[in-house]
Amino acid sequence: MDNDSSIYVEHLSKIYGSTAAIQDVDFSVATGEILGFLGPNGAGKTTTMRILSGYIPATTGTAKIAGYDVHEQSMEVRRRIGYLPENPPLYPDMTVEGFLTFVARIKGVSAGDRASKVNFAIERCQLKEKRKVAIRKLSKGYKQRVGIAQAIVHDPPVIILDEPTVGLDPKQIIEVRNLIKSLAGQHTIILSTHILPEVSMTCDRVAIINRGKVVATDTPDNLMSQLSESAGYELEVEGDATGAQPLLETLPGVSRIAIDRSENRDRAIVRITCQPNAEPGREIANLIVSQGLGLYEMRRTRPTLEDVFLNLITEESVVPSQEIESDNQ
Numbered sequence: 001m002d003n004d005s006s007i008y009v010e011h012l013s014k015i016y017g018s019t020a021a022i023q024d025v026d027f028s029v030a031t032g033e034i035l036g037f038l039g040p041n042g043a044g045k046t047t048t049m050r051i052l053s054g055y056i057p058a059t060t061g062t063a064k065i066a067g068y069d070v071h072e073q074s075m076e077v078r079r080r081i082g083y084l085p086e087n088p089p090l091y092p093d094m095t096v097e098g099f100l101t102f103v104a105r106i107k108g109v110s111a112g113d114r115a116s117k118v119n120f121a122i123e124r125c126q127l128k129e130k131r132k133v134a135i136r137k138l139s140k141g142y143k144q145r146v147g148i149a150q151a152i153v154h155d156p157p158v159i160i161l162d163e164p165t166v167g168l169d170p171k172q173i174i175e176v177r178n179l180i181k182s183l184a185g186q187h188t189i190i191l192s193t194h195i196l197p198e199v200s201m202t203c204d205r206v207a208i209i210n211r212g213k214v215v216a217t218d219t220p221d222n223l224m225s226q227l228s229e230s231a232g233y234e235l236e237v238e239g240d241a242t243g244a245q246p247l248l249e250t251l252p253g254v255s256r257i258a259i260d261r262s263e264n265r266d267r268a269i270v271r272i273t274c275q276p277n278a279e280p281g282r283e284i285a286n287l288i289v290s291q292g293l294g295l296y297e298m299r300r301t302r303p304t305l306e307d308v309f310l311n312l313i314t315e316e317s318v319v320p321s322q323e324i325e326s327d328n329q
């Protein structure tokens with residue numbers, strides 16, 4: 001299976017004393033795919049990444065990379081993976097080029113291939129003008145690029161990135177995300193993050209982990225369509241909107257109404273949740289006007305990935321929704 005660089009995780013658990021850092025985790029990543037491993041702090045992301053990269057053993061369960069068991073066949077696995085830990089160990093006094101050459105050597109790249117592999121990693125990570133600079137003199141963003149460069153310098157088919165954009169400024173975040181996207185296709189990538197936009201911008205699929213358990217695995221689009229019934233309208237209305245509520249509730253396609261009058265006593269925000277695929281906008285507007293109410297604003301709303309995420313990790317009903325025009329952060 002030479003071209004196999006899939007990742008396969010089954011019933012994986014890691015128990016520390018009485019704490020289950022991860023519990024019965026299942027997911028897989030196909031060759032060439034990018035999977036985002038999304039979860040809040042303490043969810044178990046780092047633990048999973050460390051097991052996959054062979055740094056710690058699982059308590060129970062199986063993890064395979066390219067068909068090799070990460071624990072039983074760790075040498076085969078290490079040869080095939082590049083790992084960016086949360087805090088990559090960089091040698092501050094080495095130059096970028098010196099450090100990458102050193103890493104290439106310890107990762108088993110032959111002396112003849114080393115210079116070209118180092119050049120390739122430097123190119124990919126846009127480190128050319130820093131190649132002779134000592135790592136301690138680099139900004140956080142450049143250090144992170146060196147971290148990614150050390151993960152890819154031996155050209156591994158599988159790349160494991162633990163929170164690759166944490167601590168970077170917005171410009172650096174965009175650069176690192178573009179770099180990750182440019183690695184897709186030729187590499188199988190798993191990246192962990194607690195930032196939602198990261199997965200919708202970078203990943204083909206998302207595994208959402210919370211309190212050590214995977215609560216959903218799907219494409220960002222499918223996760224959002226799971227909650228399509230919470231699409232609807234938000235209106236700003238002047239007058240007694242509560243009087244119109246029973247009539248609004250009888251309109252075809254309307255499933256739920258919530259009225260918020262807290263900010264201004266004369267005006268209210270009316271949030272209307274619709275049944276899947278229903279578009280009763282015209283009927284809603286007509287009803288509001290026919291009831292003698294002032295209609296100041298009306299816009300469509302739909303769930304965002306954030307709503308899905310919050311819904312999955314809080315196990316509460318979905319209330320928040322965002323304007324259709326607003327991008328996902």
Ligand SMILES: Nc1ncnc2c1ncn2[C@@H]1O[C@H](COP(=O)(O)OP(=O)(O)OP(=O)(O)O)[C@@H](O)[C@H]1O
Pocket residue numbers: 016019020021022039040041042043044045046047048194
């Ligand atoms: N060596 C350890 N000993 C005891 N508990 C641990 C150990 N490592 C992790 N844990 C616990 O396991 C849980 C998962 O931790 P983990 O670091 O995997 O989460 P994470 O999703 O990576 O979080 P973060 O984003 O904050 O790094 C946490 O409750 C953590 O306290």
